[in-house]
Amino acid sequence: MEFDSHIVIAEIFGTGLLVLLGDGVVAGVLLAKSKSQNAGWIVITAAWAFAVFVGVVVAGPISGAHLNPAVTIGLAVSGGITWGQVPEYLIGEFIGAFIGAILVTVHYWDHFKATEDQGLKLAVYSTGPNIRNYGLNFVSEVIGTFVLVFVVLAFATNGTEGGVAMGPGGLAALGALPVALLVFSIGLSLGGTTGYAINPARDLGPRIIHAILPVPGKGDSDWGYAWVPVVGPIVGGILAAVIFNVVWVNGMGM
Numbered sequence: 001m002e003f004d005s006h007i008v009i010a011e012i013f014g015t016g017l018l019v020l021l022g023d024g025v026v027a028g029v030l031l032a033k034s035k036s037q038n039a040g041w042i043v044i045t046a047a048w049a050f051a052v053f054v055g056v057v058v059a060g061p062i063s064g065a066h067l068n069p070a071v072t073i074g075l076a077v078s079g080g081i082t083w084g085q086v087p088e089y090l091i092g093e094f095i096g097a098f099i100g101a102i103l104v105t106v107h108y109w110d111h112f113k114a115t116e117d118q119g120l121k122l123a124v125y126s127t128g129p130n131i132r133n134y135g136l137n138f139v140s141e142v143i144g145t146f147v148l149v150f151v152v153l154a155f156a157t158n159g160t161e162g163g164v165a166m167g168p169g170g171l172a173a174l175g176a177l178p179v180a181l182l183v184f185s186i187g188l189s190l191g192g193t194t195g196y197a198i199n200p201a202r203d204l205g206p207r208i209i210h211a212i213l214p215v216p217g218k219g220d221s222d223w224g225y226a227w228v229p230v231v232g233p234i235v236g237g238i239l240a241a242v243i244f245n246v247v248w249v250n251g252m253g254m
């Protein structure tokens with residue numbers, strides 16, 4: 001299959017905007033002397049949902065707006081895209097995440113300097129659990145991503161026959177609002193344990209940027225935890241795709 005640069009570019013812009021706006025709200029709520037400091041969890045979850053809305057609107061008509069390696073791999077498992085397309089999506093998603101995190105760093109530079117707490121600075125870039133229990137933290141990410149991918153697959157099969165229809169334009173055809181509301185629901189209901197990464201690119205990409213950029217007064221990047229928001233979402237996405245195909249597509253004849 002010929003490499004499709006259009007998918008890469010669309011995923012770069014879509015994921016870049018997702019991370020810029022998503023990590024941006026975390027920076028605004030957590031960093032010192034921000035006008036939105038201490039605005040709270042509802043603001044963070046709402047803004048992440050709106051960030052998804054923006055990313056889907058931008059990338060949807062071209063790439064289907066996966067914006068998330070767990071979604072991409074889940075769709076490959078379900079047959080919505082080919083495995084040959086997976087690298088195109090992953091490249092775009094991670095480059096976009098890098099760019100979004102860099103822009104957040106520049107935008108909030110003075111606020112990083114004004115903030116003393118190193119943990120708050122890291123939290124702008126990547127997720128972490130309030131109670132560190134790697135097994136249960138992993139399960140939390142699996143469950144959250146399972147819900148994300150399973151419901152996305154349900155969106156994609158509504159009104160279709162013979163399985164998932166999730167090639168380029170797939171999420172755009174669904175509309176950005178349902179996907180945003182889904183992410184809002186996951187954040188409100190399931191996000192309180194680990195911060196609901198549910199997206200390896202969204203967590204690992206900015207964590208790498210935190211590690212390599214001279215963020216003022218930063219600490220370490222917590223690499224001991226970094227596998228959880230990468231492996232957990234991938235496992236959750238695969239499980240969602242397999243169970244959806246077995247129960248919904250094959251079992252119910254969709």
